[in-house]
Amino acid sequence: xxxxxxxxxxxxxxxGVFLQKGRFCFVNAFRDFFAYKDSRVTKGVLAATLLTxxxxxxxxxxxxxxxxxxxxxGLTGFIGGFIFGIGMTYAGGCASGTLYRAGEGYLQxxxxxxxxxxxxxxxxxxxxxxxxxxxxxFTFGEGVSLFTVSEIxxxxxxxxxxxxxxxxYVTLVGRSATTADLSERSDTAQLNLTAFLAPxxxxxxFVRGTETYFRGLVGAWRDPLASSKQPWDPRTAALGITAAAxxxxxxxxxxxxTGPEARWSGYLLSQVxxxxxxxxxxxxxxxxxxxxxxxxxxVMIAFVIVGxxxxxxxxxxxxVRVPKRRRLPNAxxxxxxxxxxxxxxxxxxIGNIYSGIASLSxxxxxxxxxxxxxxxxxxxxxxxxxxxxx
Amino acid sequence: MPSIDDxxxxxxxxxxxxxxxxxxxxxxxxxxxxxxxxxxxxxxxxGLQQIDSGDLLVQETDHVPCTENVPRAVGDDxxxxxxxxxxxxxxxxxxxx
Numbered sequence: 001x002x003x004x005x006x007x008x009x010x011x012x013x014x015x016g017v018f019l020q021k022g023r024f025c026f027v028n029a030f031r032d033f034f035a036y037k038d039s040r041v042t043k044g045v046l047a048a049t050l051l052t053x054x055x056x057x058x059x060x061x062x063x064x065x066x067x068x069x070x071x072x073x074g075l076t077g078f079i080g081g082f083i084f085g086i087g088m089t090y091a092g093g094c095a096s097g098t099l100y101r102a103g104e105g106y107l108q109x110x111x112x113x114x115x116x117x118x119x120x121x122x123x124x125x126x127x128x129x130x131x132x133x134x135x136x137x138f139t140f141g142e143g144v145s146l147f148t149v150s151e152i153x154x155x156x157x158x159x160x161x162x163x164x165x166x167x168x169y170v171t172l173v174g175r176s177a178t179t180a181d182l183s184e185r186s187d188t189a190q191l192n193l194t195a196f197l198a199p200x201x202x203x204x205x206f207v208r209g210t211e212t213y214f215r216g217l218v219g220a221w222r223d224p225l226a227s228s229k230q231p232w233d234p235r236t237a238a239l240g241i242t243a244a245a246x247x248x249x250x251x252x253x254x255x256x257x258t259g260p261e262a263r264w265s266g267y268l269l270s271q272v273x274x275x276x277x278x279x280x281x282x283x284x285x286x287x288x289x290x291x292x293x294x295x296x297x298x299v300m301i302a303f304v305i306v307g308x309x310x311x312x313x314x315x316x317x318x319x320v321r322v323p324k325r326r327r328l329p330n331a332x333x334x335x336x337x338x339x340x341x342x343x344x345x346x347x348x349x350i351g352n353i354y355s356g357i358a359s360l361s362x363x364x365x366x367x368x369x370x371x372x373x374x375x376x377x378x379x380x381x382x383x384x385x386x387x388x389x390x
Numbered sequence: 391m392p393s394i395d396d397x398x399x400x401x402x403x404x405x406x407x408x409x410x411x412x413x414x415x416x417x418x419x420x421x422x423x424x425x426x427x428x429x430x431x432x433x434x435x436x437g438l439q440q441i442d443s444g445d446l447l448v449q450e451t452d453h454v455p456c457t458e459n460v461p462r463a464v465g466d467d468x469x470x471x472x473x474x475x476x477x478x479x480x481x482x483x484x485x486x487x
Contacts, residue, residue, distance in 0.1 A: 023455045027427075028427065028455060028459065031427075031428060032431075032459060032463070035428065036462065036465060038459070038462045038463070092426040092428070092429075093426070101426075104454070105478075106426070108424075231400060231454070231457075312454075312478075316474075316476040316477055316478060317454050317478050318478060319477070319479075321452050321453075321478075323424045324423075324425060327424070327425065327426070382428055382429075382432065383428070383432060385432065385436065386432055386435040386436060386439075
């Protein structure tokens with residue numbers, strides 16, 4: 001038990017540090033891509049998810065794993081994900097982003113956390129009704145990970161998907177780089193050739209970019225103290241998060257945020273005398289009949305806040321930040337929608353976009369689409385006066 | 391020698407003196423303390439619509455990601471530099487093109 005707690009502390013602190021230093025936020029990743037085509041954090045999120053998928057696939061194939069995230073699949077993922085996506089964009093931070101910003105000293109995000117808690121409690125109270133209406137109506141099949149049903153060895157499957165994803169990415173990059181030439185030339189033979197060359201051009205650009213990145217990383221090591229105080233590339237955060245997630249996957253579980261948070265809400269209520277265990281959602285779903293107590297994943301996410309605090313304090317980014325009064329609705333309603341949405345899905349941006357897709361869980365593909373759709377709609381609303389690029 | 395700045399894609403940083411001098415010249419100063427993304431981005435875009443070409447917009451913020459997100463959000467509309475106090479407050483200087 002002590003060793004698992006130690007792993008929880010190490011993983012939590014590492015995640016907090018990398019999230020804070022890379023400003024690794026899923027709202028940022030999608031919102032800024034939709035608003036003005038800024039894809040730096042989007043690339044970090046994609047890299048972290050695909051890399052984690054490869055390593056988890058390998059770990060699964062050789063039996064070094066604890067579990068995948070595979071809830072029953074259906075429209076619940078899309079509806080809950082959509083509500084969660086709206087909420088996280090309005091709040092200004094995703095489930096993991098809220099944690100690391102809480103560690104940086106944002107009172108606004110402590111308030112968001114509080115109202116996410118209210119969302120969890122409201123959901124737990126309404127669960128018996130929701131179970132027979134919402135979940136029964138919108139669930140279509142048993143939860144499944146493609147890793148477990150595929151004939152292809154998990155490591156090969158994961159690698160092929162990652163390589164496929166990379167090829168699509170470099171083709172898109174290559175095409176946007178070659179369209180400039182295209183407009184100047186009009187013969188069709190040239191057009192066909194360019195279609196062929198796009199992946200090659202894109203791949204070359206990708207290799208160059210990666211090389212520059214690693215050279216920069218090596219350069220940064222020459223003065224590690226100064227570099228550690230600078231902001232880090234989201235790709236560095238992606239590498240660090242992947243390492244922490246692989247350790248967590250082999251020792252404890254998938255990385256989740258809102259599940260453990262919902263357990264925290266039940267645990268804290270039990271400490272003030274509420275008979276939490278008698279509620280079906282907490283008793284049999286979240287704590288699985290094993291009694292309301294602090295579990296290792298609850299410890300792990302608490303350490304994310306600690307890690308973010310340490311990283312922020314070290315970089316001179318920590319301060320107690322008081323929100324403007326006009327931002328309080330963002331924390332209150334954003335938090336409520338995140339809490340409720342993450343339970344209706346179930347799963348947040350980490351459970352469904354990061355861990356869920358890395359688990360190749362059918363449920364999470366649908367939920368991720370719902371979350372991204374929610375961010376898209378909300379981004380257009382927030383940017384309504386100045387316009388979005390997409 | 392490559393540095394971390396080659397890969398983090400952050401705007402150039404101003405020294406304390408430059409930051410003070412430029413602030414005195416600012417045509418529009420937006421107080422974004424306590425605000426988090428994306429509102430500073432939206433306000434920066436709105437602010438740039440109000441000022442003339444060559445004018446300077448300064449945002450004061452305590453939100454770390456803004457120092458990168460705001461310059462990216464305004465894109466080609468302005469040239470951006472930032473000032474970091476080292477104590478969790480930042481200023482973003484946007485010179486309208």
